[in-house]
Amino acid sequence: MVDMHAGVILFVRLLPLLLLLTGGADQELLGPAAPGLSAGPSAVDANAPGLRLLVRDSYLPHVPVLVRLEITRPDGRVDRDIWDANAVLSVVGNPSIRLSTDRVDLYNGLGSALVTVTGSGDFTLQARVNGLEKTATLADWSKRPVRTASGILRQSQTWSGAYQIKGGDFTIPAGLTLTLEPGTLVLIDGVASGTNGIDIDVQGSIQSLGTASSPVTFTASAAGRNWGELRFTKARPSVFRYTEITRAGRSPTVGHSNSGPAFRVSGSALTFEQASLTDHAGKIMQATSGSELVFTGTLFARAIMGPEIMGTSLLFENSWITDMRSRDDADGIYVHTQLAGQTCTFIGSVIAGVDDDGVDTLGSDMLIEDSIIRGCKDKAVSVFGGKTTIRRCLVVGNNLAPEDTTVASIVAKSQEGRTTIVDIDHMTLVTTRMPGIIDTGLQSHNKYGVKTGTIVFNVTNSIVDATQPVSVQSPYRITDIHINYCNVVGTPWLGIGNLSADPQFVDAVHHDYRLRAGSPCLGRAAPESPWRDLGYYQSASD
Template structure:
């Protein structure tokens, strides 16, 4: 349904459980309560909305135009009869009075009702603790400290809500181990008040020091613990973040200082800056970072730790500043995808303690500048990158009137179709061989200057079509650029598949969005039936399918069309290649 000027995200105003008040927290698409009756409120489009219906009951409407806001058409309704467990509630706005007319927008929220009360915490834990789904929900009323020598374990399905600025501060050890089916939920108790986050306070970075774990955690609405810079803030500590979801954070999602940090298979979205680290050893793998706000980067590393850092297999989408911004850090940047980065997709200056950076296998498309190399950086391992549709492709220069420019040797690169493909100032040097440079045929063995014939640029598919002269003409007979050629075939109508199950594990979740993007942009394995990846059923597997799926999973977006949520045959044949029989 069209909803460009519409908001139906519930704002919780009060909670009632019969005649007894029952604590309620959360907001948006997930609300947590101990009562059987609550009051939901939110805003609707004041121009087109004539009524709002929730569970068959018409909401009260009031126009709010003064005071502190929020402003607009306020709806409010009592929701009763909540049962223990999950209660799915749909809010529908209509263009007719008294719940009549046509729906113009809708929103679904899940109200989780617990039979027990919130377990409240404030101050230091007395000893080792284990928080569980059955023992909760849990509420942080202030800073909760895990002292040295103490371990806090959080099990799958546990719900933790935090009051304004309340945080977990870990000086002992934290093991938050959710599961794919039952992630750990960490949220602000109130929509209006951000909670702090999780700080790891100088627990050590040696091999025998504890490695804290955040696994399958869904963390939203945090800011930063008092005295720290990020919602997740390891300081002189070791931390592994894996298979997590971080969202709606007005500051840095993760901020490490003198830390050893590894982030794997994690989605970070709608944040100020994704991952910022200073003087740390940092590895980021198979992670999606999207929708940074303000003058902020997806990844920003300043200074080296004791080893090389690595950024590999990640997807960066939508930043008003840089994708990866590196200063005085030794890092390997490999097999990543950068799309719609307003400033520089990759920006590197000043050499780290463990040597020069490497750049290989990256797709950079529709960015301000593809790769910026400056201030003494020398790239000797730069190969199989694709930079296209940017304002500037590869730029080498001295910054701030420094005489230290940038230097690079690239091979098997496609830098084509940018407004300016290569810029080199008087202090810098660059060499290419077995590469396709769009502006001119660059001096060097095996270089070309031809249309690379990408398969489907409109669909963000930058693999090479069968006619491309970039196939087999990279160094040692490799294909130029980040991706090789792809094939196709007929579309039998009797193929049985589950739409959006890109990794064919029988479930539709965030790993399928990652698998789709891995196939499209990194040459990863894909199903024989490409229809499986066409999550929005528009007849073309492309980046919009991954975005569509993520919105369905995390932002109450529309579900994939049939066959979904059960396997079946395609109801709208579209020519995508599929073998006969079950998809595999």
């Protein structure tokens, strides 16, 4: 027989919890909030940072797994103000599991590591950084079947589970679509060296539809090897959502770095959403011939260089480029001239830790906005022809390994008899001020010995902190450098509303370039500017 009295008591005791879970509680019903807790549907601190862990929900022993970490702000965006951080990885619940590395280095709130798992059985991966912790469970797929794919796709297919491409290049013909469900693992046979890795030749379409908890993965099937490239030629639009593409680049060399790309794109449209392209033997991508590229929330890391694009439209938004390492041409991104009507936009993004230029342009019209470029061994931005607009950017600590004793953070060059334009607004530029090095902020550079040409800098509402703020080489003219409403630190500069004062950063030594209360840069922007302070950070909003 049911005890109705006990049931009523249980219901009364659970009622506040039920109302909290359904959002139907109000303060009068629940009474005063307990000490230390806010009234309402949640006691979680709405202003607390978070940690996002993106990793496969399965693994194969000895096949590296990409671990991606993001420290997030309360609004869910990556916290780019966390300059450098080191996360620690550990295994919970399975003592037989070993990880090839227990460290993930984060740049401005985001980082990744390629981790090889040895041992067997399911396990929980734990990541900890800056007092934050996140876990994910990975299932052992070693006893699951791995299907084989080779040759030519004969009809549109949907893949799930594990597939291995072997026996030569794999082709997706025009009119066909390969759809990859969440968690799909695509293994491609690789080579130890050379340029003849297996390619995936796409004339149709790939729809790679991973999720945050179950990404899709393309990677080499064996340790110590890399596959070739994903090659798109006049293909139908393709999507890579929550997709990891690793260990490619054993493909024919092309372009600026003389290395093979992981993606070779011609006349095709590709969209990447929360994707990761990392750990390649060559460059990330070569795109040409009217291609269209969209990257949102995407990571490029640990390759020879980032994308090189020409005749290609680009939207690179809320994305990261890190750890491009090579002896030469290890640029973060290299943008050539676009076709008529195409645009190139780099916004809300980060470039950090590359061995050459952060952004290198050749004849393009490009917008770089709300972005951080730092830790480049050569220039932050190199402009050769065309027009580049740099708006609301933080450009600091570049030229870490200069090729000569005079270096510059932002350099413009022109072709013979041509004009190059660089428009800069609300930028904070701080050079390294290395002993024995003349750190230059902005430079009109005659690299190729031209006899005629024009380089124009239009700089407003910015902070330029450099040993030598401006350098102009002949035949270019100092009168084409227009600086107004700026703080040119330590150097009085003719123009409207300029300062030459200490900007009073909060803590530049530890990379906090916000302005302290009382900074002379507060409220000194041009009257027409929507942002009142000089430089990148705005006291009222950032």
